[in-house]
Amino acid sequence: MWIYRGGEGTGCLVGQWRAATQWRRRRHASCALAAMARNVAQADAALKKGKWERNKYVGVSLVGKTLAVMGFGxxxxxxxxxxxxxxMQVIAHDPYAPADRARALGVELVTFDEALALADFISLHMPLTPTTSKMLNDESFAKMKKGVRIVNVARGGVIDEEALVRALDSGIVAQAALDVFTKEPPPLDDKLVMHHNVTVTPHLGASTTEAQEGVAIEIAEAVVGALKGELASTAVNAPMVPAEVLSELAPYVVLAEKLGRLAVQLVAGGSGVKSVKITYASARTPDDLDTRVLRAMITKGLIEPVSDVYVNLVNADFTAKQRGIRLTEERFLLDGSPESPLEFIQVQIANVESKFASAMSETGEISVEGKVKDGIPHLTKVGSFQVDVSMEGSLILCRQVDQPGMIGTVGSILGEENVNVSFMSVGRIAPRKHAVMAIGVDEQPAKETLKKIGEIPAIEEFVFLKL
Structure with a gap:
């Protein structure tokens, strides 16, 4: 199995094979759950030693018991x-899991402490991160029901193994089924491995013939996707975001990059960007909204149009720092349902001269804002002007005197030159005052076409933007 490893500022697909095998662990977890409940491994070992101990290996039923799934990906x-x-009755804890998916499966999302207190069985399915390292420890075990049973086919480090031995000895944990360990292979005399109430397997989660073939296919597909510039949730030196969260954020990722591209093209000369403020408006709390990918894509949008640097999730922060760009993030917490990750994203570039200065603030600041509508990124605000235009294709922004016939006049010029208009939106301060017209176009107009638009008497300034 090859692994491509890059240096600082480069891409890395290390870990892709691990992610490709994760979904196959669901089967091993289910097997371990049933085998542990019925003492299959212990009874098998005893019988092979010539012992017929039916009474010793009486199991427990799964029916009616509560399973807490820790990590609902x-x-x-x-x-x-x-x-x-x-x-079984199933509850789950996962700060990133969408409530609608849980409801569809008849699963209740609960807090971490609630999961510990209510569970008869606990099955672990989270990655090993600084947050999840030794998540199950002495303090966690003290909050559990006496006699709880634990399955771990995720990562060994999410359990404090010494604390688990103590919990097994005290009876807080009745049994454990473990496929992964902090150190692999574990020492020969490991107390946890040798414990009579622990069922162990040597990291077999994806060890089937079909799984290995599937992993090879998934790695190949992941490499092809990465080379196409698609997002990868499994690069270990990129922002680590669960695949299901990345899927939910996908249209906002596109929006973020397009807002960055739009903003930098409004800067006179296309450079000089040093201070950028990103505002996210959402009904979700900061702990429930991971914005690292969005920040990386805004950075990509800001840098790529004005340089020959290729920016990706791995090198975005490093590249911004190299170019002296300071990015700050602000979260605006909204009231209401957190079903949608974001209400809008705003990108502000401070202390620059704008190509479209009159539409921007008087403080030397460029500001653009957008949201996702029906899965499609839309530009909703340019400076102080409200607009509503799809961010597909390219965009013409016109600052003009608000008067009748402007939409028709500009549309006629574009139509005569066979330039298709996808969307058109006008934002104005007040009737017959200044307005901004945003026009989405499928093709790039010729210079002569743009010149004709600029020569319309009511248009005071305009700019063509590639998105």
Whole structure:
């Protein structure tokens, strides 16, 4: 298995093979859950030693028991679905999981402490990060029901193994089924591995013939996608965002890059950007909205149109720092349902001269704002002017005197030159005052066409922008 590893500021697909195998762990988790509940491994070992101990290995039923799925991503949600089929009550804890997906499976999302307190069985399905390292420790075990059973096919480091041994010895944890360990392979005399109430396997989560073939295919597809510039949630030196969160943010990722591209093209000379403020408006709390990918894509939009540098999720922050660009982020918490990740994104560039100065603020600041409508990025504000135009194709911005016939006049010029208009929106301060017209076009107009638009008496300034 090859792995491409890059240096600082380059891409890296390390970890892609791990992500490709994660969904297959759902099956191993389900097997471990059932085998642990019925003492299959212990009974098998005893019988092979000539012992017939039916009374010793009486198991417990899964029906009616509560399973807490810790990490409700692709693997966790499938384990939950299978557990529901076995007659279990399923709850889940995951700060990133969308409530509608949980409801669709009949699963209740709960807090971490609620999951610990209510569970008869706990199945772990989260990545190993500084936040999740030793997530199950002495303090966590003290909050659990006495006799809880734990399955871990995720990462060994998410459990404090010494604390788990203590919890097993005290009876807080009745049994554990473990496929992963902090150190692999574990020492021969490892207390946890040798514990009589622990069922262990040597990291077999994806060890099937079909799984290995599938992994190879998924890696190839991931490499092709990365080379096409598509987002990869599994590069270890890029912002680590769960795949399901990345999927939910996908249209906002496109919006973020387009806002960056739009903003920098409004800067006179196309350079000189040093201070950028990004505002996210959302009903979700900061802990429930990871904006690192969005920040990286805004950076990509700001830098690529005015340089020969290729910016990606891995090198975005590094490239911005190299170019002396300071990015700050602000979150505006809205009231209401957090079903949608974001209401709008605003990008402000301070202390620059603008190509479209009259539409911007008088403080040397460029400001553009957008939102996602029906999955499509829209530009909703330019400076102080409200507009509503799809950010597909390219854009013509005109500052003009608000008067009758302007839309028709500009549209006729574009039509005569066979330039198709996709959207048109006008924002104005007041009737018959100044206005901004935003025109989405499918093709780039010729210079002569743009010159004709600029010669319309009511148009005071205009700019053509590639998105």
């Amino acid at each position: 692709k693997v966790g949600s499938e384990v939950a679905r299978r557990a529901k089929g076995l007659g």
